[in-house]
Amino acid sequence: MPHPTDLSLLEAASALRDGQLSSRDLTQACLERIDRLDSQLHAFLALTPELALSQADAADGRLAEWRRDPASPLPITWGIPIAIKDVLCLEGVPTTAGSRILEGFRPPYTATSVGRLVSAGAVILGKTNTDEFAMGSSTENSAYGPTRNPWDLARVPGGSSGGSAAAVSARLCFAALGTDTGGSIRQPASFCGISGLKPTYGRVSRYGLIAFGSSLDTVGVLARSAADVVPLFTVIAGHDPLDSTSTPDPLPEVRLDEADPRGLRIGVPQEYFIEGIQPDVERAVRAAIEVFRSLGAEVISLHLPHTDLALPVYYLIAPAEASANLARYDAVRFGPRRSESSLTEQYLETRGQLFGSEVKRRIMLGTYALSAGYYDAYYAQAQKVRTLIKADFDTAFQAVDLIACPVAPTTAFAIGAHGDDPLSMYLEDVFTLPANLAGVPGIAFPVGFDSHHLPVGLQLNAPRLEEPRLLQACHAFQQATGWHKEQPPL
Amino acid sequence: MPLTIEEVRHIAHLARLKLTPEEEGRYRQQLSAILDHAARLAEVDTASIPPTATVLPLQAPLRADEPRPGLPLSLILANAAASEDGMFRIPPVFEGEA
Numbered sequence: 340m341p342h343p344t345d346l347s348l349l350e351a352a353s354a355l356r357d358g359q360l361s362s363r364d365l366t367q368a369c370l371e372r373i374d375r376l377d378s379q380l381h382a383f384l385a386l387t388p389e390l391a392l393s394q395a396d397a398a399d400g401r402l403a404e405w406r407r408d409p410a411s412p413l414p415i416t417w418g419i420p421i422a423i424k425d426v427l428c429l430e431g432v433p434t435t436a437g438s439r440i441l442e443g444f445r446p447p448y449t450a451t452s453v454g455r456l457v458s459a460g461a462v463i464l465g466k467t468n469t470d471e472f473a474m475g476s477s478t479e480n481s482a483y484g485p486t487r488n489p490w491d492l493a494r495v496p497g498g499s500s501g502g503s504a505a506a507v508s509a510r511l512c513f514a515a516l517g518t519d520t521g522g523s524i525r526q527p528a529s530f531c532g533i534s535g536l537k538p539t540y541g542r543v544s545r546y547g548l549i550a551f552g553s554s555l556d557t558v559g560v561l562a563r564s565a566a567d568v569v570p571l572f573t574v575i576a577g578h579d580p581l582d583s584t585s586t587p588d589p590l591p592e593v594r595l596d597e598a599d600p601r602g603l604r605i606g607v608p609q610e611y612f613i614e615g616i617q618p619d620v621e622r623a624v625r626a627a628i629e630v631f632r633s634l635g636a637e638v639i640s641l642h643l644p645h646t647d648l649a650l651p652v653y654y655l656i657a658p659a660e661a662s663a664n665l666a667r668y669d670a671v672r673f674g675p676r677r678s679e680s681s682l683t684e685q686y687l688e689t690r691g692q693l694f695g696s697e698v699k700r701r702i703m704l705g706t707y708a709l710s711a712g713y714y715d716a717y718y719a720q721a722q723k724v725r726t727l728i729k730a731d732f733d734t735a736f737q738a739v740d741l742i743a744c745p746v747a748p749t750t751a752f753a754i755g756a757h758g759d760d761p762l763s764m765y766l767e768d769v770f771t772l773p774a775n776l777a778g779v780p781g782i783a784f785p786v787g788f789d790s791h792h793l794p795v796g797l798q799l800n801a802p803r804l805e806e807p808r809l810l811q812a813c814h815a816f817q818q819a820t821g822w823h824k825e826q827p828p829l
Numbered sequence: 830m831p832l833t834i835e836e837v838r839h840i841a842h843l844a845r846l847k848l849t850p851e852e853e854g855r856y857r858q859q860l861s862a863i864l865d866h867a868a869r870l871a872e873v874d875t876a877s878i879p880p881t882a883t884v885l886p887l888q889a890p891l892r893a894d895e896p897r898p899g900l901p902l903s904l905i906l907a908n909a910a911a912s913e914d915g916m917f918r919i920p921p922v923f924e925g926e927a
Contacts, residue, residue: 447904540884554883583890584883651867662844669845671917676910679920683845691847699846703837703856704863706844720870722880727873729881759855762862778884803884 343368348513348567352415355402362395362402362418365513366462369420373464373511376829381486382496382506384425385433386465391420394462401460415570417460422506422515425466426473427453427558428547432463436549437471437481437499440668440693442675450547451582452516452558452575459574464512467502471695472665473523473551475499476767477757480697485754488530489827490793494751497527500561504531507561509829514562514571518548520555521653522747522771525783528561529746529796532785532825534813535561536568539803540778541586544579550664552657553584555775564823565784565813569593572806588804598811598818601635605799605812606739610646611770617749623787623795624745627816630786631743634815639739643731646773648724653772654765655708655721662705665698700761725776732777732800741812742800745770746783750793774800782809785822794825831861 343365346354354360370388377383398418405413423429426436428446435441449457457463470480478486478501486501488494489509496505500517504527507515517524519537528535536559543558550556560571576590607628612621632638670676670689678688694702708717735742747767757764774781779800786797797816801809817823837857841848848856902915911918 444908447900447907580892584885586885587890648870648873651870654863655867655870666845670910671919672905673908674910682920682922685920686845687842687847690845694846696852699848699852700856700859702844702846703840704860707832707836707840707860707864710840710843716871717864717867719880720873720875721867722882723875723878724870724873725881726878727875729884759859761859762866765863776881776884 344372344510347563348419351513355418362398366391366395366420369464369512376509380505380509381484382467382502383465384468384483387432387463391462391464398460414459416574419513420462420464422464422467422512423453424500424503424517425469426518426549429453437469439482440674444673451544451579455574467506470499471698473499473518473520474697474701476764482695488751489829494753497530499523501527503561504528507533508827514567517559517561519557519559520552521775522768524559525771525781525798526747528783530751532794533561534564534568534784536572537781538806539780541584543575544582544585546579546581552660564817565810566595569810591807593807593810595814598815600631600815603636604639604739605631605636606639606641606735606742608641608643608744610643611744615748619789620745620795624797627786627797628743641735645727645731649728649773649776650769652721652724655717658701658705659708659718662702665702728773729777732779736802744798746796746798750789750795779803780806780809782813784813832857
């Protein structure tokens with residue numbers, strides 16, 4: 340039997356059911372691996388070993404019962420150790436969103452997505468690192484220091500769910516929750532060589548998620564394959580009365596055994612193969628599209644004509660929403676307080692001192708875009724152009740079932756590579772922003788390596804609520820290829 | 830068109846952010862570059878295009894207004910920098926105006 344952390348999530352679930360391994364075995368193996376490797380990676384902001392072991396023991400009790408009555412229902416996640424991005428609340432466990440302004444915050448309640456996984460027997464190992472308030476593409480904006488890429492410790496894991504991506508890639512956990520507002524699941528999944536699903540906007544409850552851009556935020560899953568994403572996604576998807584934006588549509592059963600790309604119409608948008616894309620990335624992405632063709636898919640060239648406007652639209656709408664959402668950090672109800680000479684001074688000093696530079700930049704940008712005299716030119720115009728970007732997808736999906744494109748123009752870049760140049764960092768998101776603006780689901784998964792042996796990802800997008808189609812296509816690719824089984828040299 | 834330092838200070842005050850002079854200079858330059866990039870949105874003809882505030886097809890859903898217990902007060906106050914008599918304590922707002 341291989342080492343427990345080398346098992347896929349599905350293999351581990353099967354070993355738990357057979358009684359070959361206990362949840363305590365899996366949990367201890369993950370905690371030992373975290374202990375050995377996380378000082379280099381810094382994927383975790385908080386570990387919860389006592390909680391994890393008590394959850395594991397409880398899971399083992401239920402698994403023993405199940406073995407006496409194997410016909411009783413038991414979610415695949417039962418007894419599986421996972422990690423949670425530190426923007427999702429878990430009652431009583433420190434939750435910082437990577438920010439000093441939430442240092443010491445212990446949420447009084449648990450996010451619906453996290454609570455559903457706990458109810459489905461998952462074991463919570465800890466909270467993973469993130470760019471502050473999920474604002475970033477590298478995890479370098481965490482107030483608690485960057486996470487490192489398991490494939491090359493001098494490089495970023497992507498972001499903002501970089502801690503979750505690094506933890507899954509380094510096999511510190513079997514899967515993790517992340518969030519995606521402009522690419523924050525797909526881009527780190529791509530940089531770390533794993534599979535990451537950004538669901539349809541509204542598919543997964545955001546109750547207990549620390550809000551960033553409310554018309555864009557989604558909660559999703561990072562794991563080592565589509566097959567390993569499915570069990571967590573199935574648990575967290577679905578309507579939540581505590582989130583009025585969560586969709587009432589039930590998630591149909593995701594039947595990976597029925598995955599068959601024959602006849603699938605895959606659109607390839609010409610606007611995504613731009614000058615500046617790393618040649619290794621374009622080569623691997625085009626080769627992956629050829630794999631789909633060889634599996635029987637029909638590949639169709641198409642246009643998403645407003646693609647180049649997604650970046651300015653996003654970087655007005657997301658900061659505008661963030662500036663409103665982050666107004667709550669006023670040092671009254673939570674967080675440390677700086678200065679008490681007056682209430683205004685308390686706001687100015689606390690926010691000035693404890694927000695990081697990217698967060699302040701985006702609050703300023705959003706405040707400007709919403710301010711009197713500039714609202715129509717910036718925010719209102721961005722919302723109108725957003726309509727055109729969404730219409731590009733609506734039109735495309737009349738002709739194709741899926742859209743295939745790169746996740747990011749480059750592979751993982753060196754820590755510090757973008758220095759203090761925000762615009763050059765924003766350009767990293769150019770291929771992931773449109774799906775958030777349109778609200779459609781996307782999945783990123785590994786399809787090759789560049790000349791430095793860094794993973795390259797492919798992105799697939801589907802129409803609203805068609806995550807099963809995305810997962811089936813990704814699974815078919817992973818049945819036919821072995822890129823998702825490659826492991827970083829740790 | 831680059832932002833002026835006065836505009837940067839005005840935005841920072843609206844956003845309740847105290848900036849150092851160094852930050853004011855840096856944000857002036859960086860925000861100007863970002864807004865410059867966004868300026869091309871103005872070239873798009875949107876006269877007949879409605880804005881998208883949300884991609885959801887839903888109308889605002891309603892639920893029954895049924896009383897249920899909230900979180901315990903002690904848990905709510907536990908994260909506050911200061912509390913007193915079951916309330917959040919903040920610096921005086923109207924001091925001297927009585």
